Amino acid sequence: MIPRVMAVWLPSALLLLQVPGCVPLRGPSSMTGTVGESLRVRCQYEEKHKANSKTWCRGSLLPYCRNIVKTRASKEARNGRVSIRDDPATLTFTVTLDNLTLEDAGTYMCVITPSLGIDSYSKVVVSVVPGKPLMSWHSESQPNRTNTLGSLKSSLVHTQPSVTTEDTTPGPSPHPRSLLSSIYFQLLVFLEVPLLLSMLSAVLWVNRPQRCSGEKRHCPDYE
Numbered sequence: 001m002i003p004r005v006m007a008v009w010l011p012s013a014l015l016l017l018q019v020p021g022c023v024p025l026r027g028p029s030s031m032t033g034t035v036g037e038s039l040r041v042r043c044q045y046e047e048k049h050k051a052n053s054k055t056w057c058r059g060s061l062l063p064y065c066r067n068i069v070k071t072r073a074s075k076e077a078r079n080g081r082v083s084i085r086d087d088p089a090t091l092t093f094t095v096t097l098d099n100l101t102l103e104d105a106g107t108y109m110c111v112i113t114p115s116l117g118i119d120s121y122s123k124v125v126v127s128v129v130p131g132k133p134l135m136s137w138h139s140e141s142q143p144n145r146t147n148t149l150g151s152l153k154s155s156l157v158h159t160q161p162s163v164t165t166e167d168t169t170p171g172p173s174p175h176p177r178s179l180l181s182s183i184y185f186q187l188l189v190f191l192e193v194p195l196l197l198s199m200l201s202a203v204l205w206v207n208r209p210q211r212c213s214g215e216k217r218h219c220p221d222y223e
Contacts, residue, residue: 024049027110027122035131039097041124043110049120050088055111056095062121065109069095100128 024046033039043054053072059065069079071093075086086093097104105128112120 025110025112025120025122027124029123030125030127032127032129033097033100033104034129035100035102037100037131039100039104039126041095041097041108041110041126042092043095043122043124044092045112045120047091049112049114050091052112052114054084054086054093055109055113056082056084057109057111058106059109060107060123062109062111062119065111065121068108097126102128102130104128 025043026045027043028041031039031041041056045054053070055067055070057065057067069077069082069084071077071084071086075088077084081098083096083098084093085096093110095108095110105126108124108126109121110124114120
């Protein structure tokens, strides 16, 4: 009798958990991480489950879900690269997968185990993508660097003015000739002007007594 009742009651209870608003545990339906990095999954529960244990397991069916890490008396637990931390203040618990590998991809469950009643769970599909290899980055960046250097050299060649042999051969400078002419002109002025002034003074001195020859009484005596 009891197995028959359980057979009727259990599917009904499982169906009730699938109805929106009747699930006491919520979490992301899918998450994606990168190889070598960390992935954090946060699941939220109702206040009545504060004291209940939280479990992170791997599998798509609850009876066959393999437990990975589980909180008990403490609010934190770790198993290898996977850790779980319960935060009753925010009614959430966070599962962290460190140093992801491609083998970590799969279906997981956030599970709450009450003291009485049926476990509540939320499925999470985890996808892991490979990271970009370091050598691949170098091989991709090298052509870009070569193209950049080639463009820089080409721009320098086009912008550099053309230089011919006629431009590099220095021609005679007209400045020394102009400088010599200026010096000669100054010397000529300094030499000729005093000479002309002296000659003019001599001529005026000689011709001065001749003006007073008509009236000797008024002329000064220069003898």
